Every structure is written in C-alpha cells, then in structure tokens.
Amino acid sequence: MEYRKMGKTGLKTSIIGLGCEHLDGGKPYAQIKETVDAALEGGVNIFDMFMPGKEIREAVAKALGDRRKDVIIQGHIGSTDVKQQYDISRDLPTAQRYFEELLRIFGGHIELGMMFFIDSDKDYEDVFETGFADYVQRLKKQGDIGNIGFSSHNPKTAVKAINTGLPEMLMFSVNPAFDMLPVDEYTLEHLEKDFGKDMFKGIDPDRAALYALCDRKQIGITVMKTFGAGKLLSAEYSPFSEPLSVGQCVHYALSRPGVCSVLPGCKTAAEMRDVLKYLMLDEKEKDYSKVLSAARNDFRGKCLYCSHCQPCPANIDIAAVNKYLDVAMLNTREIPQSIKAQYGELPYKGDSCVKCGHCESRCPFGVPVMENMDRSSILS
C-alpha cells in the first residue's frame, strides 16, 4: 500500500480506503467482516462511515475490533435516518444525537469529523450561519474529533466552504465524467439519468479550480463516486467511447491535485481485493488518456496529469511539474510556500528539460509541455 499526507491534518492515509455505505442494508455480519478484513490485509487505513444506522455502525466497529486504533474513521455530522432512510439533518439536537452515538461506538474519538453534504447555498447557510459550525468546532476543542472536514458534490459551494478557513479536509465526488460535465450540470443527477455523450466539452474550470485550491491550502481530498456509480465501467452507460477499468478510474482520481485517498464502496471482500489490484498495475494499465482523448476534445492544451507523455530523457515527472504549475498559476503573486516546497522536492525540475519534444508528440491533449517547463521557473 502507498500512503499519502492528508494535507494539513498531519494524518497519512492509504491511497485506497473503504467507503462502508454498501455494507449497509442488512448484509450478513460475515460479509461485513470479510470485507473489512480484506481492506485491512491490503493496508487500508481509512474508512468512511457516513451511514446513520446503529446496526451497520456497530457491525463495522465489531469487525475492526482491536484494529480500530490503527485506522482513521471519517464520521459525518448531520447524517441521520429519522424517517428510516438516509437523510440530512441540520437540527442540532438531532445531529448531536447521531454523532454522539457514532463517537460512542468507535471508542470516543473520530479522526475526521465531517460536516455532511454541503452542496447548495442553503446547505452552506445551514452549516456556517447557524450554531452547527460552532458545535463542530466544540467537538474539535473537546478532542472528540481530530480534524474538521466536510463532504460536497458542488465545486462552487466547496470553494466557499474552504474559504471560511474552518475545514481541514474535503470528501468530494471525483471521476472524469463529473469533471468534464458542463459547469451548470449537477453531477448527482447524472447518476440517475444518462450522462449524455455529447455534453463533454472539457474539464469544468470550477472543478479544476477547486482541486488546485485544495492543493494550495493543503486541504486533503478523499474521493467518493470514483466509478460514477459503476457507469464509467459499463460499456452501455460510459459517456466515453469505451468503458474505463477500475484501475484507470482509481488512477484518474489519485492524479488530481490534493487527492490523498479514494474510498470505493466495496460490498464484498472480492470487490475490495479487485480495487486493491490497482497497486500491482503497471503504468500502461493505469493509463486513462486513450479513453479520455476519444471523448470530445475541447480541453486541448490542459494537462490531465495522466503521464502518457513519459518517459522523459531528462527524468522530469512532467505531470507533477504541470500540476504544481497549475496551482501556482491561480495567483502568481502569492504562490504558497507548500507548493514551492513540494516542487523543490522533485529530483528533476522544469529547468532540466532538454527540449527534445518527445513528450509533446506523445501527449494526447496537446499540452505545450516545453513551454510549461520554462514557466515552472516561477516555482523556484
């Protein structure tokens, strides 16, 4: 397993985690235990527990047993099932009741206390302009939660929430189909209906800006909807000319700036092991560029961090240089020290480029790599 720093939280998370949602719904305990065991055996150390039901919470805690102390729980504040189904509640006594039960079940401390589902302006107001956010801050002060996070599917609202300065990490829906939908489309609606193959016009600039902002402010991102509810893996429903593989979807999400972990919703040990096979894939098997380049290609010139341009004879990690450059270009007058430091750690930087042009001939997206290597001097 590979582990990444989760932004400013001080935590290190496995690049593949487990979203426990699909273990809910009356699955036998043996199945839950086998899935949790498969995750732990594969080195997974982060589990999303957004489900409000007592039974599933207790089953996952029991399956973890003593190993609870070795893992990071992402627990959601405001996730309830008052009407016997998944629901969002901003009513403080209700949210408190559900979260305190989660705390009790997982030993009195939750590493990531997530403000649940902040998508609309109304969600934002209900969290940040009421006593809700104060409650979350109190939880942190009391040591009940280690870090404050939030979940969202909307890049504009997510940016607004991050700019309050309160969240330290974010759970966001990331996959190439969501990233390339037009700005005014609400991603979750496309899990219910078709993606619409003619909609894909390039990376949504709001989503690209969110990832860059997260990298800049050291807000680690955990990923949900990695496979677009399975649609990206299906020949019938994929918006691209061919389906992506599990490994390609995982790799796409992990190559966005700021992302530290993907949390697929595996419901069996076999599914968990299947996702963990990502760790054994070679670069060719992870490469998603061919599938995406067959979609409408209005995003020419914008790096997708796919690394299809490698190898570079000067040993430059071209995707990494482009990624840091994109973050820096958000505001060239104030480039965060953290980004400069990360760039500084690259063994070969943009100034090592010998202008052979091999990368540009291999890049399916027409990125002006050599120009970017020159521009990366702003990071030194």
Ligand code: SF4
């Ligand atoms: S042009 Fe520069 S970055 Fe591209 S492959 Fe050649 S040396 Fe590497």
Ligand code: SF4
């Ligand atoms: S320059 Fe092109 S091939 Fe290289 S990482 Fe970026 S998009 Fe991929």
